[in-house]
Amino acid sequence: MKIVVLDGYNKNPGDLSWGPLEAMGETVIYDHTAPEQALERMKDAPIILTNKVKISAEMMDQNPQLKYIGVTATGYDVVDCEAAKARGIVVTNVPVYGTDSVAQHIMAMLLEVTNRVALHNESVHNGDWIKSPDFCYWKAPLHELSGKTMAIIGYGRIGQAAGRMARAFGMKVLAVDTYHIPGHTDATYVELDEAFAQADVITLHCGLNASNKGLIRKENIDKMKDGVILLNAARGGLVVEQDLVDALKSGKVGYACLDVISAEPMKEGNVLLDAPNCIITPHIAGCSVEGRERLLKVSMDNVKAFLDGKPENVVNP
Numbered sequence: 001m002k003i004v005v006l007d008g009y010n011k012n013p014g015d016l017s018w019g020p021l022e023a024m025g026e027t028v029i030y031d032h033t034a035p036e037q038a039l040e041r042m043k044d045a046p047i048i049l050t051n052k053v054k055i056s057a058e059m060m061d062q063n064p065q066l067k068y069i070g071v072t073a074t075g076y077d078v079v080d081c082e083a084a085k086a087r088g089i090v091v092t093n094v095p096v097y098g099t100d101s102v103a104q105h106i107m108a109m110l111l112e113v114t115n116r117v118a119l120h121n122e123s124v125h126n127g128d129w130i131k132s133p134d135f136c137y138w139k140a141p142l143h144e145l146s147g148k149t150m151a152i153i154g155y156g157r158i159g160q161a162a163g164r165m166a167r168a169f170g171m172k173v174l175a176v177d178t179y180h181i182p183g184h185t186d187a188t189y190v191e192l193d194e195a196f197a198q199a200d201v202i203t204l205h206c207g208l209n210a211s212n213k214g215l216i217r218k219e220n221i222d223k224m225k226d227g228v229i230l231l232n233a234a235r236g237g238l239v240v241e242q243d244l245v246d247a248l249k250s251g252k253v254g255y256a257c258l259d260v261i262s263a264e265p266m267k268e269g270n271v272l273l274d275a276p277n278c279i280i281t282p283h284i285a286g287c288s289v290e291g292r293e294r295l296l297k298v299s300m301d302n303v304k305a306f307l308d309g310k311p312e313n314v315v316n317p
Contacts, residue, residue: 003048009031033053050069051072060080071094097298113257146169146171148171158233167186197225201228203231213238214239215238227251244256256278258280
């Protein structure tokens, strides 16, 4: 049984093991696969794993031997799942692996905004403390999180983890979600407009769909508090980037901390690069060693379950 990993480097640059997968059959692992290379590399493989390489209906038709597509991520929009179902191809994902990692990354970006650790570390290493007549100084205002309000848009596993961490800092937590957890008291459920109006910090943890694409746009930014902090480690398409840049330049949005953008990897000339008070990380929120270990394990367990005739984590049943 031939198994092809189309883009393994993204989650395993070499510090983890593909051993259990290689024990299941002839395994070929590519670090990266360009779109024009995918068809040739899929050839003769009944099983493929993909992270960001898109698999279309046409590609499935040109690979009639294909029986299984394992997405090494939670989101599976890179695969035409309906087309796969129609062709009897099982598609699986990894539903949970980086919950705490993503929530921790969100809090790390938020703390960078409030405590400006990198700025002051650089200042000290540049000799400013040596030259200072005072035992302490600050290059920018520092702020406490305690007493501030965080609105979490999308109160699933990651949103709840972010809420737990926010409460540990003494923050009030508001939740926006179509599903309300019965008996849940750790957060106050509110409507979207109320969250925009009350929040000092807004963090996005919802999936991207037709109804919320461009959720963070001028119309909604205008409803927010002046100086609001926006965090996004969900999907770049939730944000209209030019509207966010305009709000950062005007000061309406005090800071934006983004781990995702509209087109990844970032293209030269992206408007966010020239925006003030904008922290951008390269989609690494879920990439802790521990998170990647869980992802690889579940990805390989998914293949094993498929080979055993009992597929798990199927997204196109």
